[in-house]
Amino acid sequence: MKNQSKSPERHSIKIRKPNFDLEKDLAHDWFNGSAFNTGFENSFSLLFPLGEKAFIESVRHFQKEIKDPKLLDEMSSFYAQESVHRKEHQKYNELLCELRGYDLEHLTRSQVKRHQYRYAQLNPYQRLASTVAAEHLTAIFANDLLRDKDHFGLSGKEVTKLWYWHALEETEHKAVAFDVYEAVGGSLKMRRRALLLASYFILKDTFRGIFIMLKQDGQLMKIRTLIDAVNFLFIKPGVLRKAFIPWLQFFRNDFHPWQTDNRDMITQWEDSIPIKN
Numbered sequence: 646m647k648n649q650s651k652s653p654e655r656h657s658i659k660i661r662k663p664n665f666d667l668e669k670d671l672a673h674d675w676f677n678g679s680a681f682n683t684g685f686e687n688s689f690s691l692l693f694p695l696g697e698k699a700f701i702e703s704v705r706h707f708q709k710e711i712k713d714p715k716l717l718d719e720m721s722s723f724y725a726q727e728s729v730h731r732k733e734h735q736k737y738n739e740l741l742c743e744l745r746g747y748d749l750e751h752l753t754r755s756q757v758k759r760h761q762y763r764y765a766q767l768n769p770y771q772r773l774a775s776t777v778a779a780e781h782l783t784a785i786f787a788n789d790l791l792r793d794k795d796h797f798g799l800s801g802k803e804v805t806k807l808w809y810w811h812a813l814e815e816t817e818h819k820a821v822a823f824d825v826y827e828a829v830g831g832s833l834k835m836r837r838r839a840l841l842l843a844s845y846f847i848l849k850d851t852f853r854g855i856f857i858m859l860k861q862d863g864q865l866m867k868i869r870t871l872i873d874a875v876n877f878l879f880i881k882p883g884v885l886r887k888a889f890i891p892w893l894q895f896f897r898n899d900f901h902p903w904q905t906d907n908r909d910m911i912t913q914w915e916d917s918i919p920i921k922n
């Protein structure tokens with residue numbers, strides 16, 4: 646039988662059940678005291694509970710068409726990892742809103758609406774393509790994070806541990822949705838279009854969340870916020886600047902997530918993140 650999984654041989658996707666105590670960190674601007682950097686990460690977290698539910702469903706829809714036992718095994722690990730991510734980020738988001746007085750319903754309104762109306766109209770291939778695209782974006786940010794041990798500087802410990810744990814698992818399962826998409830004959834054109842749309846909506850939702858949080862905290866019009874934003878996005882660490890080339894690679898005909906082989910990062914981080922199981 647033809648191998649439908651294109652992940653490296655003997656690569657495994659592990660299920661972990663971490664337990665993060667985020668209260669101390671989330672009560673304040675935990676990312677180096679920077680309102681912008683903290684807002685960026687906190688806002689990014691808001692996307693996961695709904696997003697990862699959709700990822701799981703879009704892949705599971707094609708389960709019956711997959712015959713390769715290796716890919717089937719990776720798919721069930723993917724569901725398990727993403728459902729733990731959803732739960733941990735839901736706890737993160739609820740605690741954040743409780744501690745800082747944000748309105749979670751207001752913060753997530755635009756993504757909930759899009760999910761109910763726009764996303765609901767997509768066909769199963771389009772949904773899977775949007776998962777493949779979103780997984781590419783998370784894999785890019787995950788790789789950057791794992792390669793930069795100083796990304797969070799001297800920030801609070803538990804919340805940064807959560808981000809590194811998520812990045813580690815996103816790296817482990819980065820090719821699962823992609824391999825399913827290829828196995829069921831998803832088109833290149835649809836995959837490319839999905840990346841453009843996913844990038845637009847993810848950035849839009851993230852910046853909407855940052856804007857609301859900064860405004861409520863009275864930090865929106867501060868010079869420090871502007872300087873931090875330029876630095877964080879384009880200079881150091883420059884998350885958008887660094888993402889650009891890997892983002893473009895997705896448009897190649899022969900792209901595969903494991904062309905960037907960063908298994909070394911998985912091994913390194915696995916040993917250094919003290920996850921309570």
Ligand SMILES: [Fe+2]
Pocket residue numbers: 697726727730811815
């Ligand atoms: Fe995830």
Ligand SMILES: [Fe+2]
Pocket residue numbers: 700727780783815818
């Ligand atoms: Fe993922």
